[in-house]
Amino acid sequence: MAKKKTSAKTDHSIKPAPRMQLQPAEMRYAEELRALAESDTAPRPENWSLSPGAVVDFICGTDGVKVGKTKASSRVITEKFVGSRNLIQRCVVTLAGERGLMLVGEPGTAKSMLGELLAVGISGTGAFAVQGTAGTTEDQIRYGWNYAMLLDRGPSPEALVPSPVMQAMQTGKVVRFEEITRCLPEVQDALISILSERRMMIPELGDEDASVFATPGFSVIATANLRDRGVSEMSAALKRRFNFETIAPIADEARERELVNSRATAMLQTGNPSGDRVEIDEALVKLLVTIFRDLRSGRSNEGWQVNRPSTVMSTAEAVAVATAITREAVFFPSGFDPISRLPGHLLGVVMKDEAKDRERLLGYWDGPVRRRAEDGSPLWKRLLELRVVLEGEEPGA
Numbered sequence: 043m044a045k046k047k048t049s050a051k052t053d054h055s056i057k058p059a060p061r062m063q064l065q066p067a068e069m070r071y072a073e074e075l076r077a078l079a080e081s082d083t084a085p086r087p088e089n090w091s092l093s094p095g096a097v098v099d100f101i102c103g104t105d106g107v108k109v110g111k112t113k114a115s116s117r118v119i120t121e122k123f124v125g126s127r128n129l130i131q132r133c134v135v136t137l138a139g140e141r142g143l144m145l146v147g148e149p150g151t152a153k154s155m156l157g158e159l160l161a162v163g164i165s166g167t168g169a170f171a172v173q174g175t176a177g178t179t180e181d182q183i184r185y186g187w188n189y190a191m192l193l194d195r196g197p198s199p200e201a202l203v204p205s206p207v208m209q210a211m212q213t214g215k216v217v218r219f220e221e222i223t224r225c226l227p228e229v230q231d232a233l234i235s236i237l238s239e240r241r242m243m244i245p246e247l248g249d250e251d252a253s254v255f256a257t258p259g260f261s262v263i264a265t266a267n268l269r270d271r272g273v274s275e276m277s278a279a280l281k282r283r284f285n286f287e288t289i290a291p292i293a294d295e296a297r298e299r300e301l302v303n304s305r306a307t308a309m310l311q312t313g314n315p316s317g318d319r320v321e322i323d324e325a326l327v328k329l330l331v332t333i334f335r336d337l338r339s340g341r342s343n344e345g346w347q348v349n350r351p352s353t354v355m356s357t358a359e360a361v362a363v364a365t366a367i368t369r370e371a372v373f374f375p376s377g378f379d380p381i382s383r384l385p386g387h388l389l390g391v392v393m394k395d396e397a398k399d400r401e402r403l404l405g406y407w408d409g410p411v412r413r414r415a416e417d418g419s420p421l422w423k424r425l426l427e428l429r430v431v432l433e434g435e436e437p438g439a
């Protein structure tokens with residue numbers, strides 16, 4: 043019998059991906075971080091990569107920081123979080139102290155993004171993170187074991203598998219705890235002793251003093267979504283160990299439009315075969331942001347009452363809609379009318395929880411959309427003609 047050809051040994055080592063779909067913030071903003079660190083002469087808390095002021099500049103942006111030793115050149119630091127500078131300042135001050143930082147708000151208000159940016163600005167990495175789910179266990183907050191080693195040799199420091207929280211304590215970094223309120227309260231409470239005593243005991247090692255101590259620079263940023271089970275279920279003891287900051291949707295309409303435009307443009311760079319910069323239709327963004335804001339707030343700019351759907355009309359969803367419609371225009375350019383796709387996408391955003399939300403959207407069409415169309419705006423007239431889409435019809439089908 044012919045000998046079966048043996049295949050080359052499988053290489054199980056993890057190699058860096060040649061191209062990443064989404065770069066972590068420390069890579070995306072590596073140059074800005076370098077420029078800030080170079081020009082930052084203010085004192086830094088122990089183990090921080092930047093001073094508190096430079097962390098705020100990294101997140102809120104600044105006109106220019108000096109770079110290079112010989113030539114007087116400067117580098118603009120882009121605005122990443124659209125919102126109050128004071129809020130970011132408070133967050134940074136909290137993280138320099140003993141308490142954790144809890145970012146709460148509606149979905150899609152950039153809580154996770156802000157948490158990552160704060161971790162990257164302070165620690166140079168956002169990699170230490172725990173994602174809270176209904177299935178999160180205490181091991182994921184404290185430590186687990188390599189069971190093969192544990193059975194072979196018994197509990198030993200080598201058999202211990204540290205959680206991201208433990209690693210952050212050992213290295214003096216910021217750890218992020220995403221969606222903390224999705225975890226069971228007893229699991230959340232594993233953080234209480236970590237935040238107050240800054241120490242994690244490991245009784246299995248047999249030694250009464252076996253503990254990991256937090257080194258300077260360690261702190262915790264948690265995020266909580268107001269639509270989830272809720273902050274009210276967190277234990278009072280844990281709440282007392284956090285400073286709470288509420289993240290609100292973007293207040294200014296023009297800034298929200300700019301953000302939707304710039305984020306969607308950036309997102310379209312991935313998956314675009316030509317690699318060319320794609321322009322987003324200005325009228326599309328204008329309509330999209332106006333509609334989202336009206337439905338989010340329950341009141342139009344003109345002061346008309348709007349029946350709000352039960353779904354959250356977040357900026358993040360507006361970015362996703364602008365991106366999806368423009369991507370369709372890239373792939374199917376012939377005779378493409380971006381506005382014609384808007385009602386279908388809006389229905390997709392709105393119809394997530396309650397069937398009644400379709401009626402609410404139809405009510406919006408019969409109210410503000412009709413009134414603006416009757417006032418003579420051609421864009422709103424065009425939208426009014428597309429009302430049939432909301433009733434399930436596909437024009438041109």
Ligand SMILES: Nc1ncnc2c1ncn2[C@@H]1O[C@H](COP(=O)(O)OP(=O)(O)OP(=O)(O)O)[C@@H](O)[C@H]1O
Binds near residue numbers: 125149301361
């Ligand atoms: N104020 C803002 N500044 C900058 N970007 C924003 C802002 N609000 C929303 N965004 C956009 O929304 C995206 C989503 O944000 P992110 O996922 O961080 O929200 P979240 O509050 O964590 O939502 P969720 O509660 O669903 O987890 C961001 O990547 C950004 O494009």
Ligand SMILES: [Mg+2]
Binds near residue numbers: 154155
């Ligand atoms: Mg989030």
